[in-house]
Amino acid sequence: MTPEPQARRRVQLVMGVFSLVSLGLLIQLIRVQFGPYAPVFAALDRGGRGLTEEVRPARGLIFDRDGVLLAGNATRYYLEVELRQLDGNEEIVAGVVSALLGVPADDVVAQLTARDKFVGALRIRLTRPDEEGGRWPITVDPTAAGVISAFLADPEAPDLAGLALVPLSQRVYPAGSLAGHVLGFVNQEGRGYFGVEGFYDDWLTGRAVTVQRSIIPPEAGLNQEPPAGVNLVLTIDADIQQMVEGVLQRTIEWSEAAGGQIIVMDPSNGEILALAAWPTLDPNAYGPWLGDQSEEEPVINPAVGGQYEPGSTFKVLVMAAALDAGVVLPDDVFVDTGEIEVGGHTIRNWDGEAWGPQTMVGCLEHSLNVCLAFVASQRLGAETLYDYLARFGVGRLTGVDLAGEVPGQLRTPTHPEWTESDLGTNAFGQGVSVTPIQLLAAVSAIANGGDMVQPHVVRQVVSSEGAYWPSPTTLGRPISARTSQTLTDMLIESLEDEALLIDLAGYRFAGKTGTAQIPSDYGYDPNLTVASFIGWGPMPGPRFLVLVRIDRPRISPWGSVVAAPAFQEVAERLVVLMGIPPDSERIALVGGE
Amino acid sequence: MTGTTALLVVALIIAAGLYLAVNAKVANAGRALLTLEAQRDELERENSELMTYFAQITSPDRLLERAVSMGFRPASPGEIDYFAVPGLQPDPEFMAPQPPFSQEGHRSGLSPAFTETLGEWLARVIGGAR
Numbered sequence: 142m143t144p145e146p147q148a149r150r151r152v153q154l155v156m157g158v159f160s161l162v163s164l165g166l167l168i169q170l171i172r173v174q175f176g177p178y179a180p181v182f183a184a185l186d187r188g189g190r191g192l193t194e195e196v197r198p199a200r201g202l203i204f205d206r207d208g209v210l211l212a213g214n215a216t217r218y219y220l221e222v223e224l225r226q227l228d229g230n231e232e233i234v235a236g237v238v239s240a241l242l243g244v245p246a247d248d249v250v251a252q253l254t255a256r257d258k259f260v261g262a263l264r265i266r267l268t269r270p271d272e273e274g275g276r277w278p279i280t281v282d283p284t285a286a287g288v289i290s291a292f293l294a295d296p297e298a299p300d301l302a303g304l305a306l307v308p309l310s311q312r313v314y315p316a317g318s319l320a321g322h323v324l325g326f327v328n329q330e331g332r333g334y335f336g337v338e339g340f341y342d343d344w345l346t347g348r349a350v351t352v353q354r355s356i357i358p359p360e361a362g363l364n365q366e367p368p369a370g371v372n373l374v375l376t377i378d379a380d381i382q383q384m385v386e387g388v389l390q391r392t393i394e395w396s397e398a399a400g401g402q403i404i405v406m407d408p409s410n411g412e413i414l415a416l417a418a419w420p421t422l423d424p425n426a427y428g429p430w431l432g433d434q435s436e437e438e439p440v441i442n443p444a445v446g447g448q449y450e451p452g453s454t455f456k457v458l459v460m461a462a463a464l465d466a467g468v469v470l471p472d473d474v475f476v477d478t479g480e481i482e483v484g485g486h487t488i489r490n491w492d493g494e495a496w497g498p499q500t501m502v503g504c505l506e507h508s509l510n511v512c513l514a515f516v517a518s519q520r521l522g523a524e525t526l527y528d529y530l531a532r533f534g535v536g537r538l539t540g541v542d543l544a545g546e547v548p549g550q551l552r553t554p555t556h557p558e559w560t561e562s563d564l565g566t567n568a569f570g571q572g573v574s575v576t577p578i579q580l581l582a583a584v585s586a587i588a589n590g591g592d593m594v595q596p597h598v599v600r601q602v603v604s605s606e607g608a609y610w611p612s613p614t615t616l617g618r619p620i621s622a623r624t625s626q627t628l629t630d631m632l633i634e635s636l637e638d639e640a641l642l643i644d645l646a647g648y649r650f651a652g653k654t655g656t657a658q659i660p661s662d663y664g665y666d667p668n669l670t671v672a673s674f675i676g677w678g679p680m681p682g683p684r685f686l687v688l689v690r691i692d693r694p695r696i697s698p699w700g701s702v703v704a705a706p707a708f709q710e711v712a713e714r715l716v717v718l719m720g721i722p723p724d725s726e727r728i729a730l731v732g733g734e
Numbered sequence: 735m736t737g738t739t740a741l742l743v744v745a746l747i748i749a750a751g752l753y754l755a756v757n758a759k760v761a762n763a764g765r766a767l768l769t770l771e772a773q774r775d776e777l778e779r780e781n782s783e784l785m786t787y788f789a790q791i792t793s794p795d796r797l798l799e800r801a802v803s804m805g806f807r808p809a810s811p812g813e814i815d816y817f818a819v820p821g822l823q824p825d826p827e828f829m830a831p832q833p834p835f836s837q838e839g840h841r842s843g844l845s846p847a848f849t850e851t852l853g854e855w856l857a858r859v860i861g862g863a864r
Binding site: 198201207208210211214216308310313315316317319366369371372373382607608645646647713726 | 783785789790792793798808809812814829831833834
């Protein structure tokens with residue numbers, strides 16, 4: 142063998158190898174360009190050499206004041222199918238999806254084979270029918286997703302070629318319906334509604350960014366991270382919230398009421414410790430509630446959106462105004478004849494009886510409409526009364542950080558429909574509408590030495606830049622500290638005189654019952670009432686202010702029968718949960734120091 | 735002449751080899767980056783799941799249920815004794831965890847020092863020389 146032919150053969154061999162490699166590359170190029178996966182690559186190319194997608198940061202977490210997670214994020218997965226990758230395995234894919242999720246297999250097959258419906262579509266998201274004839278995307282939990290992933294990775298498993306799992310962050314509320322009305326909810330599009338989720342939606346959501354994700358390794362880079370949503374710590378105490386919800390449920394059940402709320406607030410700083418409402422709302426399953434929501438009777442946010450005529454609980458504001466204006470003193474005597482005429486409208490007591498001579502304490506203790514109408518119309522006068530009510534924030538938003546607050550309704554003499562008789566009826570809480578949170582804010586002035594605090598539910602905001610503690614806000618000082626003390630003493634005395642109403646050994650409370658008829662298009666129905674109680678304590682130095690509102694109780698219409706026992710039960714548990722010693726021990730402990 | 739040609743070919747082969755080596759390293763780094771990003775996303779999802787699961791099994795309702803099943807009941811005010819503990823500090827207030835710091839405007843991608851191709855480098859050098 143001469144060197145020349147040998148060299149030629151070597152050259153031919155090398156050229157042959159190069160030709161084979163080139164041929165392989167050419168075939169691969171043709172396959173990519175025109176083969177079954179061509180549309181997939183073409184789609185990638187349309188978005189640049191990767192995927193252009195909107196990246197949303199994880200929604201901020203919500204904790205109670207002690208760190209109990211109330212709203213978090215879980216991962217669910219959409220089921221998507223790359224239609225061009227199906228290789229006649231539609232029945233197998235449908236069978237697995239049906240077996241795992243209980244979706245009718247026929248329905249899945251129909252989606253996979255309805256190519257005409259998806260002309261030009263490369264990828265479809267599997268859906269399932271709902272009860273109302275619509276369709277919702279199928280989502281699977283991590284367990285089911287794990288099974289599907291295992292099948293996809295196992296060549297021996299059923300052929301699921303084309304099926305893909307697309308992660309989706311979903312809002313979850315680990316404690317179920319606990320504090321559901323405070324939290325609100327997040328819909329499938331990730332938008333918050335009602336409560337904290339609605340009010341702080343922009344902060345919790347963070348900001349989505351559009352990123353170009355390269356799937357080609359040499360071009361992969363660190364992608365831009367979207368600014369994360371903030372984490373929130375609420376003023377809510379989950380233990381108190383749970384206790385209050387239990388008390389409310391028992392009260393609703395035994396009184397056969399239609400609904401109700403109990404709110405517990407720290408009167409010194411406006412922190413809402415618990416806010417319970419019935420019917421309960423599970424934010425994990427908010428769908429059914431949306432249909433029930435109406436402007437007149439909001440069921441999702443009744444504490445801030447459910448205005449009502451407060452009845453006799455409103456008398457504390459009128460009495461506060463009269464005391465502060467100096468037009469009455471606690472021991473002033475009013476002779477109750479059982480009726481009084483104000484603006485041509487005759488006002489009678491709740492029992493229609495005449496109670497004879499009564500001090501102002503007696504007027505509050507027996508909740509005499511006639512007495513309070515007298516105080517409002519003949520001692521205070523319209524201008525002074527409405528000036529005080531405005532100072533108490535009646536008819537105005539409190540600014541509580543819960544979505545959906547309404548201002549209530551108060552007609553003043555400047556209102557075209559106001560009549561002088563309103564002066565008499567407003568005095569005992571009729572013809573005026575407030576929200577529970579508004580009444581709490583107003584009464585906080587009496588419980589807090591004259592300072593009216595703004596109710597709020599968020600005590601800490603933690604962003605990626607740092608933490609922020611919103612400071613308590615004072616809404617005003619409608620009455621003096623002296624008036625606040627005087628009225629509190631009067632209400633303590635009136636409760637102690639009715640020992641059966643509130644009786645907790647070692648603790649003293651101030652409070653007032655309310656029984657308000659519910660207005661309708663045909664006037665007031667005496668059988669439909671809102672039974673309520675507002676109270677604070679233990680005195681001195683009240684740690685909590687509690688409003689109990691029970692709507693349409695059937696067992697008894699009276700606040701003293703239905704709402705006061707609920708307050709008693711709440712107070713009994715609160716002193717334990719908040720570690721408040723009885724008066725005697727408190728004094729001894731302070732003395733010991 | 736033959737020697738010069740051979741030298742040129744060798745130089746080209748060395749340059750091509752270097753170029754391929756650099757590109758292969760970039761590709762490997764990119765692959766590792768994509769894998770790590772996927773792992774990070776998965777770990778974040780798992781972390782979130784575990785956090786939620788923990789919250790579910792320690793929710794007040796569950797704990798109350800378990801306490802009752804173990805024979806406990808809520809204490810009444812009369813059953814509690816209070817005493818002063820000198821110097822006792824209250825528990826520190828709960829602080830929520832800080833969300834991940836936004837990388838917006840800080841790290842929008844790898845430095846060009848790691849991604850610049852030979853062609854881009856040449857274009858930049860020639861462009862700069864003009």
